[in-house]
Amino acid sequence: MINNVLEYLEEACQKYPAKTAFIEPGKSYTYEQAVEIAKTIGSNIAQKKVYGKPIAVIADRDLISLMGFFGIVYAGNFYVPIDKALPLERKNTILRVMDPALVLYQEKDAKSMEGMDLQERHCTMESLYHGQVSIDEEALAKVREQHLSTMPLYIMFTSGSTGVPKGVVVSHGSVVDLVEQFAVTFAFKEDEIFANQAPFDFDVSVKDIYSTIKNKATMCIIPKSMFIMPKKLLSYLDENKATTIIWAASAMSVVATFKGLDKVKPESLRNIMFSGEVLPMKVLHYWQKNLPDANYVNLYGPTEITCNCTYYKVDRPFGMEEVLPIGKAFPNTQILLLNEEGKEVAEGETGEICVRGCSLALGYYNNDEATKKAFCQNPLHNSYIDRIYRTGDMGYYNERHELVFAARKDHQIKHMGHRIELAEIEIPVNALDFIDKCCCVYDEQAEKIVLFYEAAKECNVEIIEKLQVKLPKYMCPNRMIHMEKIPMNSHEKMDRVKLKKMLSEVYHES
Amino acid sequence: MEELMKILKELRPEVDFENEDKLIDNGILDSFDLVALVGEINDTFDVEVEFEDMEPENFNSAKAMYAMIQRLEDEV
Numbered sequence: 001m002i003n004n005v006l007e008y009l010e011e012a013c014q015k016y017p018a019k020t021a022f023i024e025p026g027k028s029y030t031y032e033q034a035v036e037i038a039k040t041i042g043s044n045i046a047q048k049k050v051y052g053k054p055i056a057v058i059a060d061r062d063l064i065s066l067m068g069f070f071g072i073v074y075a076g077n078f079y080v081p082i083d084k085a086l087p088l089e090r091k092n093t094i095l096r097v098m099d100p101a102l103v104l105y106q107e108k109d110a111k112s113m114e115g116m117d118l119q120e121r122h123c124t125m126e127s128l129y130h131g132q133v134s135i136d137e138e139a140l141a142k143v144r145e146q147h148l149s150t151m152p153l154y155i156m157f158t159s160g161s162t163g164v165p166k167g168v169v170v171s172h173g174s175v176v177d178l179v180e181q182f183a184v185t186f187a188f189k190e191d192e193i194f195a196n197q198a199p200f201d202f203d204v205s206v207k208d209i210y211s212t213i214k215n216k217a218t219m220c221i222i223p224k225s226m227f228i229m230p231k232k233l234l235s236y237l238d239e240n241k242a243t244t245i246i247w248a249a250s251a252m253s254v255v256a257t258f259k260g261l262d263k264v265k266p267e268s269l270r271n272i273m274f275s276g277e278v279l280p281m282k283v284l285h286y287w288q289k290n291l292p293d294a295n296y297v298n299l300y301g302p303t304e305i306t307c308n309c310t311y312y313k314v315d316r317p318f319g320m321e322e323v324l325p326i327g328k329a330f331p332n333t334q335i336l337l338l339n340e341e342g343k344e345v346a347e348g349e350t351g352e353i354c355v356r357g358c359s360l361a362l363g364y365y366n367n368d369e370a371t372k373k374a375f376c377q378n379p380l381h382n383s384y385i386d387r388i389y390r391t392g393d394m395g396y397y398n399e400r401h402e403l404v405f406a407a408r409k410d411h412q413i414k415h416m417g418h419r420i421e422l423a424e425i426e427i428p429v430n431a432l433d434f435i436d437k438c439c440c441v442y443d444e445q446a447e448k449i450v451l452f453y454e455a456a457k458e459c460n461v462e463i464i465e466k467l468q469v470k471l472p473k474y475m476c477p478n479r480m481i482h483m484e485k486i487p488m489n490s491h492e493k494m495d496r497v498k499l500k501k502m503l504s505e506v507y508h509e510s
Numbered sequence: 511m512e513e514l515m516k517i518l519k520e521l522r523p524e525v526d527f528e529n530e531d532k533l534i535d536n537g538i539l540d541s542f543d544l545v546a547l548v549g550e551i552n553d554t555f556d557v558e559v560e561f562e563d564m565e566p567e568n569f570n571s572a573k574a575m576y577a578m579i580q581r582l583e584d585e586v
Binding site: 263447 | 541
């Protein structure tokens with residue numbers, strides 16, 4: 001049994017040392033090189049005597065960040081990717097929550113580290129590996145002996161409704177479970193070339209990274225700039241002979257919006273998988289029309305159950321008005337649909353999607369309260385410890401017994417592939433001294449976060465400028481509406497329903 | 511141009527679209543901005559911004575975008 005993800009890397013290295021494991025534009029590593037570099041980084045971290053503690057990586061989607069992750073695991077630590085593009089305050093909030101033993105960054109990013117709450121615990125990637133292999137096999141072996149599959153592998157941060165992001169702690173065992181099920185369910189082969197789109201601080205990328213090493217395959221990193229100006233994107237996929245893409249639905253939409261496949265069709269693509277939010281039907285149709293022979297798979301699941309818990313292989317044509325199901329649970333995973341009383345709903349009825357199985361995360365880092373709320377005892381019995389994760393998503397089974405996502409229970413939204421608690425936007429806006437009151441709603445149709453606010457005068461620019469230093473860009477409102485008075489409902493709460501209704505009227509005016 | 515400015519201001523009220531000429535090169539606009547922007551341009555000006563038009567030089571400034579839109583309008 002695999003109890004450490006590094007065994008995948010080492011097995012691949014043993015069988016195909018000279019095979020290309022990871023590619024970024026202009027640079028690639030073979031399996032042998034990857035193991036050597038990761039072991040060198042791991043040996044150098046091991047010297048710092050911080051065993052078992054979290055280590056932050058100011059990450060970019062590049063090979064060196066990836067080697068940093070593996071190196072951290074070799075040292076017996078777990079990694080926390082922090083996107084280097086996040087605003088400073090956000091980075092510091094994450095550092096405060098996790099209190100890492102080390103913060104790794106690349107020399108070229110030294111400038112962006114200014115103002116970060118580092119407290120002497122930072123070190124550059126270059127100081128851990130500067131082109132020279134130097135491995136302390138003995139130290140690494142000692143680490144491995146102590147390893148348990150229940151130990152954390154990484155922490156990924158996700159939006160929290162109290163205004164502070166939550167760090168989801170995921171174990172080696174859960175990731176092993178994930179990639180084993182993926183490999184069987186989708187029949188991945190050794191010649192697979194995974195074209196990575198998702199940022200490394202986003203758990204969609206976990207599927208690329210660990211499916212690659214599990215299947216002794218190759219991962220090819222697509223630079224972010226190609227999604228901004230996608231002219232080169234499709235030819236890059238084609239040149240690299242990408243076979244599998246596991247992308248955020250929003251990235252699929254980028255290609256469809258710009259009609260990228262009209263000009264270049266990467267015929268090597270055989271698995272096209274997407275998650276993060278509901279894929280618009282016209283986007284699916286566009287891809288299917290251009291690449292009719294590929295397998296299309298809708299994946300569903302929150303970070304807390306390790307990437308995905310259900311999948312739906314698109315096996316029939318869908319009309320524009322139809323909804324793509326999220327399908328059925330992966331093997332070794334169970335879905336329960338529970339009602340308010342914690343009982344299973346009847347067939348066809350809507351209930352909260354709850355997940356059971358060893359894919360469940362270890363909870364939220366240093367946040368017992370939030371952990372207890374979301375990860376709880378299976379309410380169907382109390383005979384032994386049996387954790388379930390309450391997703392907060394509502395779902396039902398259609399007449400074909402396929403699971404369908406219906407709605408959210410709370411004020412969490414999905415926007416541009418990201419999970420966002422609307423309260424996390426409202427809290428910093430309310431904290432501004434020129435704001436009296438505010439309320440965020442999501443306009444699903446226009447895919448916009450709309451902020452209604454009460455203030456002495458209109459101050460859209462001031463709000464957005466203040467927010468940008470606190471929140472990631474995808475959390476900043478796309479539309480701001482100044483109001484004399486925000487409507488209240490009968491419970492003296494801000495009336496979100498009325499505000500949403502007003503939205504369509506506002507659109508009408510403009 | 512006025513219509514375009516209105517779209518841009520709505521999209522990113524804090525950006526100085528009058529003067530900024532490295533919107534793409536400096537990473538001011540990201541892929542989501544561009545998806546939204548191209549959708550708005552297509553609808554408002556009744557043009558079709560195509561894959562071939564997705565180059566930094568067409569989007570680095572409001573002026574460049576407007577020039578592209580005019581070119582596309584002429585093609586229709």
